[in-house]
Amino acid sequence: MIGIRGPYGKGWPLRESKGKDILIVGGGCGAGALRSAILWILKHREDYGNVEILYGARTPLDVMYRTELEEIGRTGRCRVLLTVDRVPEGMAWRYEVGVVTKLFKKVKVDPKRAVAFICGPEIMMKFAVRGLTAMGFRIGNIYLSLERRMKCGLGFCGHCQIGNKYVCQDGPVFSYEEVMPLPDKIL
Template identity: 45%
Template sequence: MNNPYVPYPVEITSIFQEYRDINTYTLRFVDREVQRKFDFQPGQFLQVSVSGVGEAPISINSPPEEEDYFRLCIERKGRVTEAIFELEEGSTLFARGPYGNGFPVDDVENRGILFIAGGIGLAPLRSAIEHVQNFRDSYGDVQIMYGDKTPACLLFDRYFSKWNKDFDLNVICEEATPEWSGEEGMVTDLMKRIYLDPEDSVSFVCGPPIMYKFVLPELKALGFEDEDIYLSYERRMECGVGMCRRCNIGDRFVCHDGPVFSYDEVKRYADKET
């Protein structure tokens, strides 16, 4: 967009219910020229607003290569997202951005990638996963480790067979149900299957802070260097524009300096938080 601080109207073209309070919205800018010029990095976010209600920072979960639309996976938790959930297909809201920095997908070409996601943390990672699959020959081996509470909570399961064609996808649930034929446990239980060479691979991680507490020591034990571990702190974003000063991690602000950081950048603060 020409001016990332100006909100532009976007139309909701479709709504897909992922889970009880999580929807994926397919959107496009009403101005087709704005849509054509819209570009972003996987892991970046938009400020999304509803007139008369307010705005909220939301990570983009579609790959940059989709020219005619973009997608946001939104969890209902707060005044703005509640208002978005009341909208129907064909409704208009507003978006500005993108903001922040994303996962360095261009800088890690020819290397292996380990994706680790917990819960709705898969949403920001999906943008990077789809991008890597769209340019599959540019990357090494790829493994995906994804854990959620129950099988009903699993996001994007309609894409699992597609991802499995090019990647090693591993999914686990904390609480199994009779119809679940997969594994029961935590996402860290999947990490024993990691076969990527840490000297020639990077890890992209997104999930709740408690997950980082257990995942980071595992990655370090496997031999991943601090600068090769990338963490999304999109859950820490508040106003999204650096005004509230509540999204800081030490001397870094998630909305300006993140939401994606290398562990090397934030480890002295991240270890205290997790």
């Protein structure tokens, strides 16, 4: 038996980002948390400017939603750039090889009018934030989905607490402006 509660907390600022360019940066399983945002944007495509999706995985076999992402890229409704860390011998792969931040030099969205949504391993998010701020993104326009071991989901137990924030209630999506002052410099 599976029990489901929720949804809890705050998601991607899709309504607040209307009229802006969107840059989506995903790594590994982070694609799962970004997929609903991508589907929303596709459904309301005329509400947004340029939309680019960058996604990186370990190997071609680890690319999540590959068929779907390739199809989105083919339609031209969003630009999709894929990369993997390595390609096992004998495996076909016609996209990039290297970490996802390597794709930043190909980005066409305007950092001054763009919002970034990032989800992936924390080390990848850390480098993504550095890359985006260097490109000119404002820290208040960079959003990250954090992951913590959650129990109550209601802000009571403290399992997901980072400093004065509860990831379950205040997040899991935070702007980098909110994350920056948190203890331990998590990103």
